[in-house]
Amino acid sequence: MFLKNLFKRTAEKIELHDIQAIILRERPLPYHGVNVFLEIQDGPSGKVFLKELLPYITSAQNWWDSDDAWLSVAFTYEGLKKLELPAATLQSFPDAFKEGMAARGQKLMDINENAPEKWEAAFKDSGNHIAVSIVAKSKAELDAKKQVALRILSNHAGIKLRIQADFDTPIEGNFNHFGFRDGISNPEIEGSGAERLNKKERPIKAGEFILGYANETGNKYPMPQPLVLAKNGTFVIFRKYHSHVAVFNKYLRDQAKTKDEQEMIAAKMVGRWRSGAPLNMCPFKDNPALGADTAKNNDFDFASDQNGKIVPYSSHMRRMNPRDTKMAVMSDVNLHRIIRKGVGYGVPLAEGSTKDDGVERGLYFIAFSAKAMETLEFLQKEWVNNGNFVSLKNERDPMIGLNEGKGTFTMPSDPLPKRFIGMPTFNTLKGGMYLFMPGINALKWMCGVSPSAIMPTRPNY
């Protein structure tokens, strides 16, 4: 069943028909999908391939109301080079994008266990050029779209399929491998035509997420040139995480005797109970009905919990969106938000098991921002792998921080805070890349469809 969020229709001030669907649409539930990475071995056939794929690329039109399968496409910098875009255009991309995620490892705190040298081979070289992502609400719909893409691909010997990663909702009802409801909080975007009913957060300017619009300062972020390429596009963060579920379960078991205590510690680390219910709305035990209620489970702030005794400052949820938390370092939370569209991979571990079964499972973290590279560096350096912004020295995020067996987790409590030590890394980075996801007109421009076809239109993609 597709669980529709409750949306309130608002003014539509961005060109939804030109923006790719994945950026704004909600994933259907349950979801079935595939991420594909292609290598362009000769440029001209790359352009023809793209041209043939174009009619099947889905736009964000009526994104609040649509659960049809979507197909989206994005490019690494190496891919844009292979497509033989003009030199001035290539030059105009941000440096961090041109260098790539692996080369920025130090700035991203992707070091030690998470260092690019330790990534999977497929993410180490520069052979990933085009990413195609398909998401559908049924296997049949997914297969139909997949067949189309594969048929087009088979026409081009110059395009090589490198990675095909199928994925499904890991645990029925959109729970991640650790057993927590996933993908709850995403920013509201001004002018996107719809908003979730959240009274505590204001919509963020579209320019923070989509290129070509005003951002929170009233300016536009630097864009690749020409405008036709940048407009309605965005940058994508792709990171493959391996989740150590057994290690997490074991860590909980080592900290407390009773199941209830263990669940409480887990909820404190995440900031929500497994159902998705935020701790501050039900501090003592899970409330599954609240967790499943998309109209309520994100409608809160920390006004009545400024000391963090209910939701620890260090919890994953509060770190990733501190909302109105009084932070030790002056920060504008609206500048560091990303749209998250991550999906799980691999079969779940037996519930509660503390023994690693050797099966790979985890998360494809996929996120969008008009300044994705800058935002990821900020998040990794300040909010994930540091604690200074909430006066916790170098304490790191309990769920996605690089804790390496020496992590700490501070839980404000009465009369004194509790401090957990010896925390392992629960999610290890296995690979990652930055991609550019152009608008639909821009895709036409890229594959050389005649300029007249690029004029602003409202096609029914």
Add this chain to the structure above:
Amino acid sequence: MNIRQLTQDAALKLKLYLATLGEPLDKVHEVISAGDAGLRSGELSELTIITDLKPDGARNLRLIFETLKGNLTGARKVGTLHDMRFVFLENDTKLLFCTCYDGDWDTYINDFATKIPEMMDLIFGNIEGWPGIKSPSVKAFILSKQITASAWFVSHPILTVADTTRLEKIGAGLNKLLEL
């Protein structure tokens, strides 16, 4: 290098050794490059700028500083600034600006642009060529003016402003308990 220079250097090193009584070097105080420019000592970085002022720049800044009597509004709120120093040079035509702060200077530059844009532009708008805190070129501008210090000593390089604030509070609370 000639013999005279070599002898000079050797003599200087000997004097330095005697002056410091051969104390071993402490790793804690080691400075490294802070990235594109500036030095880093532990959690802290330094930024030094010498740059031209606009014609009325020094006059405006003096008025601001005298009115505020040292309370540079917003500076405390930033939460990463240890100190700031403004010195007018060459008949009020140039500014020497030095500051010490936690982490990298550019991490929060976007936050300055939405949180304290008026104060940033009121002060730094007196610098020749200042593009405005909201300008996409502001990072490049600051970097172009930055001079890396040759030496820098920090007494507690691992204590951030947030740490100091917390320790002050803990200390005060503990003293209160002891006085009971």
